[in-house]
Amino acid sequence: xKDFFQTTILFLVVAGILALAxxxxxxxxxxxxxxxxxxxxxxxxVRFTAVQEFITVPRNVTELRQQVAGLETExxxxxxxxxxxxxxxxxxxxxxxxxxxxxxxxxxxxxAASVIGRDPSPFLRYIIIDKGSNDGLRRGMPVVTDQxxxxxxxxxxxxxxxxxxxxxxGSAVNIRLEKAGKEAVLTGTVSGDLTLExxxxxxxxxxxxxxxxxxxxxxxxxxxxxxxxxxxRKRDADLxxxxxxxxxxxxxxxxxxxxxxxxxxxxxxxxxx
Amino acid sequence: MKNLVAIPVLILTFILQTAIxxxxxxxxxxxxxxxxxxVSWALQEQVRSAWHWAGLxxxxxxxxxGLPPYVYLLSYxxxxxxxxxxxxxVWQMPLLALFTVIFFSTLLSNLVSYLALWVTGVNIPLExxxxxVILPALFLNLLFILPVHSxxxxxxxxxxxxxxx
Numbered sequence: 001x002k003d004f005f006q007t008t009i010l011f012l013v014v015a016g017i018l019a020l021a022x023x024x025x026x027x028x029x030x031x032x033x034x035x036x037x038x039x040x041x042x043x044x045x046v047r048f049t050a051v052q053e054f055i056t057v058p059r060n061v062t063e064l065r066q067q068v069a070g071l072e073t074e075x076x077x078x079x080x081x082x083x084x085x086x087x088x089x090x091x092x093x094x095x096x097x098x099x100x101x102x103x104x105x106x107x108x109x110x111x112a113a114s115v116i117g118r119d120p121s122p123f124l125r126y127i128i129i130d131k132g133s134n135d136g137l138r139r140g141m142p143v144v145t146d147q148x149x150x151x152x153x154x155x156x157x158x159x160x161x162x163x164x165x166x167x168x169x170g171s172a173v174n175i176r177l178e179k180a181g182k183e184a185v186l187t188g189t190v191s192g193d194l195t196l197e198x199x200x201x202x203x204x205x206x207x208x209x210x211x212x213x214x215x216x217x218x219x220x221x222x223x224x225x226x227x228x229x230x231x232x233r234k235r236d237a238d239l240x241x242x243x244x245x246x247x248x249x250x251x252x253x254x255x256x257x258x259x260x261x262x263x264x265x266x267x268x269x270x271x272x273x
Numbered sequence: 274m275k276n277l278v279a280i281p282v283l284i285l286t287f288i289l290q291t292a293i294x295x296x297x298x299x300x301x302x303x304x305x306x307x308x309x310x311x312v313s314w315a316l317q318e319q320v321r322s323a324w325h326w327a328g329l330x331x332x333x334x335x336x337x338x339g340l341p342p343y344v345y346l347l348s349y350x351x352x353x354x355x356x357x358x359x360x361x362x363v364w365q366m367p368l369l370a371l372f373t374v375i376f377f378s379t380l381l382s383n384l385v386s387y388l389a390l391w392v393t394g395v396n397i398p399l400e401x402x403x404x405x406v407i408l409p410a411l412f413l414n415l416l417f418i419l420p421v422h423s424x425x426x427x428x429x430x431x432x433x434x435x436x437x438x
Contacts, residue, residue: 117291119338122303122406123386123397126339128291154339162339170339170395190397191301191405 094256101146102258108221109262111135115254116160125168125188127151127254132159140219140265143257148225148248149173149213150257152265161259166226167192167251174216175226179209183216186226186245194227194245205232205243218266275432276322279329282428286310287333294417302409304417307334308382311349312374313418313425315356316367319433327353344389351385352378371422372415379414383407 020026095112102110111131119126131137133156143150143163151165166173167188175186175196184199199205209229215222227247234241290306297303307330315323327349334349335342355378359370387402 117288117337118295119340120287120290120295120305120307120334121338121340121344121386122295122298122301122410123383123390123402124339128337162337164339168339169390169397170393190401 097146108260110258111261125165127163129161132157132161134158136261137161142220142260174214175211176214177209183214196243199241279326283330299409301405304413309418309421312356313422315353317429323353341389344385347385348382351381375414375418379411
C-alpha cells in the first residue's frame with residue numbers, strides 16, 4: 001500500500017513536471033539543458049570528425065593528388081593534340097582550297113610547296129619554298145595561291161627554290177584593269193605595298209577595280225587575280241597617275257603555294273633596246 | 274680544326290635567320306642575325322678566325338638571298354674590320370665597342386644593300402628605306418645584340434679555352 005502511494009506520487013510529480021514543461025513554464029530549464037547537450041554533442045562530433053579525417057583523409061589526398069597529376073598530364077596532352085589538330089585543319093583547309101583552285105583551272109599543271117623561309121635582307125621580298133628542280137621547277141615559273149598571284153620563281157636548286165613576291169621592290173608585273181580595260185605596270189615597294197605606275201591620265205581609275213595579269217611581256221599567264229585598287233593619286237601636273245593596289249594574297253601568312261609548272265616564261269630581254 | 278665550328282654555327286644562324294628572324298618585322302625592317310653573330314665573334318679577344326667567319330657567312334647569305342653576292346661580302350668584312358679595330362681601341366669597354374660596332378655596321382650593311390639595289394635598277398626612295406627598313410633594323414639589331422653576344426662569348430671560351438685563361 002505504501003509502495004502504491006509512493007509510485008502514485010512519483011507519477012504525479014513526473015506528470016506535473018511534464019505538464020509544466022509542455023505549458024512552457026520550464027522553458028529556462030529546458031533551453032539551458034538543450035544548450036549544454038548541443039554544445040557537448042558538437043564538441044564530440046567535431047573531435048570525432050577530426051579523428052576520422054586524421055585516419056582516412058590522408059590516403060584520399062594522396063589518391064586525389066595522383067588523380068590531379070594524371071588529369072593535368074592528360075589535359076596537357078590533349079591541349080597539345082588540339083593545337084596539333086588545329087594546325088592540321090588549317091593546313092588541310094589551305095590544301096583543300098588549293099586543290100579546289102587547281103580543279104577550277106585545269107588548263108594549268110601545279111606543284112604545291114611549303115614556305116620554309118624568307119630572304120635575309122629586309123630590302124627584298126623573297127620566300128624560300130621546299131620544292132626545287134627535282135620537282136620540275138624552273139626559273140621564271142609563276143607562283144600562285146587559291147586567292148591570286150604570289151610571284152615567280154627566281155632561283156632554283158635541287159630541293160628548294162627562291163620566289164620573288166610581287167611586293168618586292170624589284171618586281172614589275174604587267175597588269176590589266178578589269179573594269180577600265182587598260183593596261184599598266186604593277187610594282188612592289190619596300191614597305192610591301194603595290195603601286196600602279198604608268199597609267200595615263202585619261203584612264204578612269206576607280207577604287208575597287210580588279211587588277212589582273214595581262215600576260216604582256218611573257219612573264220606571267222593572263223588573267224591571274226592580283227588585287228583591287230585601293231586608292232588613286234591623280235595630279236594634273238603629272239604625266240601619269242598612280243594607284244595603290246590591295247593584294248588579294250596575305251603575304252604575311254603564306255604557308256603553302258602553287259607553282260604553275262607548265263608555264264614557260266618568255267625572255268624578251270634580247271629584244272629590248 | 275677550331276675554325277670548323279663556324280660551319281654548324283653559321284648554318285644554324287642562317288636557318289634561324291630565314292625561318293624566324295626574317296619574319297619578326299618592325300615595319301619592313303628585320304634583325305640581321307648573321308651580322309650580330311659575326312660582330313659578337315669578332316669582338317672576342319681570343320678569336321683569330323673572325324675573317325674566315327665573315328667570308329663563310331657572306332657565301333651562305335649570297336646563296337640564300339636575292340641581293341648581289343658582293344653586298345654580303347662587303348658588309349660582313351666591313352663589320353669584322355670595324356669590330357677588330359674597335360677591339361684594340363676601346364678594349365676596356367666591351368659594351369661600348371659592341372653597341373658602336375653594331376650601330377655602324379648595321380648602317381653600313383644597309384647602305385651597301387641600298388646602293389646595290391640602286392645600281393641594279395631598283396629605285397627605293399631614301400626616306401622610305403630609312404623609315405621602313407634601316408632604322409627598324411637598327412633598333413632590332415641593338416635589341417638582339419646582347420643575348421647573341423653572351424652566347425658567342427661562351428662559345429669563344431669553349432672553343433679557345435687556353436686563350437681565355
